[in-house]
Amino acid sequence: MAERYSRQERFAPIGKEGQALLAEKHVLIVGAGALGCANAEMLARAGIGKITIIDRDYIEWSNLGRQQLYTEEDAASSRAKAKAAEARLKAINSNIEVKGIAEEFDPENAELLLKDIDILIDGTDNFDTRFIINDAASKYKVPWIYGGCVKSHGISLSILPGETPCLQCLIDQLPQDGETCETAGIIGPAVQVTAAYQTAECLRFLTGHPMSTHLVSFDVWGRGYSAIDVAKLKDPQCASCSDAAQFPYLKKERGMRTAVLCGRDTVQVRPGGKENVNLERLARRIEPFAGEAKVNEVLLRFQMEEKRFVVFRDGRTLIHGVDNVQEAKKLYHRYVEA
Template identity: 50%
Template sequence: MSERYSRQILFSGIGEQGQHKLAAKHVLLIGAGALGSANAELLVRAGIGKLTIVDRDYVEESNLQRQQLYTEKDVEQKMPKAAAAKKHLEEINSDTEVHVHIMDATSQSLEPLLQNADLLMDATDNFETRLVINDLAHKYNIPWIFGACVGSFGISFTVIPGKTPCLNCLLRAIPLQGMTCETAGIIGPAVQMTVAYQSAEALKILTENREVLRETFVSFDLWSGQFHNIKTGKSKKADCLTCGSDPSYPFLQLENTTKTAVLCGRETVQVRPPYAVELELERLVRDFSAMGYEVKANPYLVSAQNENERIVVFKDGRALVHGTKDVIHAKSVYQKIMG
């Protein structure tokens, strides 16, 4: 092994044998934003053999505060995050094979990329995609590492199919959904701490040291100094449709994905949630206001407008994104708002 990895090889948990194992492993990373760019850099610097990145977005100025791979030049050129990540990662370590896909992460787009993947890394910004990752991981028996952060708060959990509860189980036991970076902001240290938990678990899996994997759900708030390490063994459900005794992988089915439709004769995309909801419109008013939108509301809907777009959200979760016919953009806007 080269001098490049000498300090990592000196670490007893990895050693020379572990370094050789890293060089033979393939990670599929979904998302190239704050968590994605930091995890990608750590894995590439560690010497993994192959990294595949999926992301649909491009680099904006507001990303630079916390998304460590990107530069002002990437913003000026409106570079897709995946393409910019590939360029910078190859400059960091030319030995790692980096593949990128600039596309929406859906069950149909992700499934062909799973061949020979040793680990799935979650760096997404919405729970719909995470539940798709969760189903795919269990269908193909691939471990995956969940991570999310907002404000000064972060959470992470390592999912091992056949052993741990899955994300679907956890959602029934632990309240995970709520604020987004668009509504509550985020500080860089919350990203870095979440990535530290994710990437440490990744190194354990990729060097085949599963006996030291953390078996708890970890959450922290760096601003208030709170930290929780939650045991999850009792969260695993025998009737879970993802990891139970008779799995059907519900989030891989088309009827359980967010529905989009371009309205005829209008520059408007309708977005419907994948399951029935009843929204708190007052919370939506607060969230939109915090994001700088001009907001109007009545008992049935909330209308929010800024200089770029107008969005109308109904109590049943349905939304109209005006000013576009791009369904991927409309879906992205919807997921940022809804969390």
């Protein structure tokens, strides 16, 4: 066991002192998809003392090509990504603490999740969540590392609240053409290179080295690379990180909320407050109409009206096969809330 981190300790910028520091650190990873998996595995193997990973989704067969923590068994059982990631990371390194949370990262839980962490890593796939991360990190002064990838392209940026521009400051510098992995595809090397930049920056920060002020982007297929120094692009009037910041993305919404998941022909429905749904009871109620309903540790899955429902214990529901919010609400009221 003494040699577990020996090769990393021989890397002079980390050394034994840096390794000891890593064992005391807590990293929060938002998103347990491709980037979240790659970052989480590298950090677990590097000996980070505590890793918390939060994700709202479950494992599907299409995930297995690039989300390295998951197995065919996980996909067959529709296991929650956060819980499957927790189990796999504990198997990789039993000396560290790992906690998987099968929830959505949102304004309601942001403050609690950012409490007592050293750094946050972005493993999400949408800008809505990233801007919530950005506001929360700015408000609670938590460093974080943005990352994104699609097709063969990747991008990474380290953000240190109070010192560097935040994501909102750089809105015009970021690609927002609407392409996603579901609509445009992705190859594994783009994921791995993006995660490598994120993890390296994380290790630098946690061992006392300054993070980069460069926005790094690359194309692993076309062999393109660029690095832009954004240090001077901080917006003094920014609504998310200036002295007069209002943190617009942390405003809590009341009542039922819905979101169309980009490229997935799926609508997410969230009740007004987090509930404690008895999934087993719900399964018994709908089974005569829906056929077999499958329940695991955090979710219930069933088919109804040629739509696939995935209901989590907090009441959050994904309805596949629909892209209309009003129709999704009707289906939710009819089968989940009834």
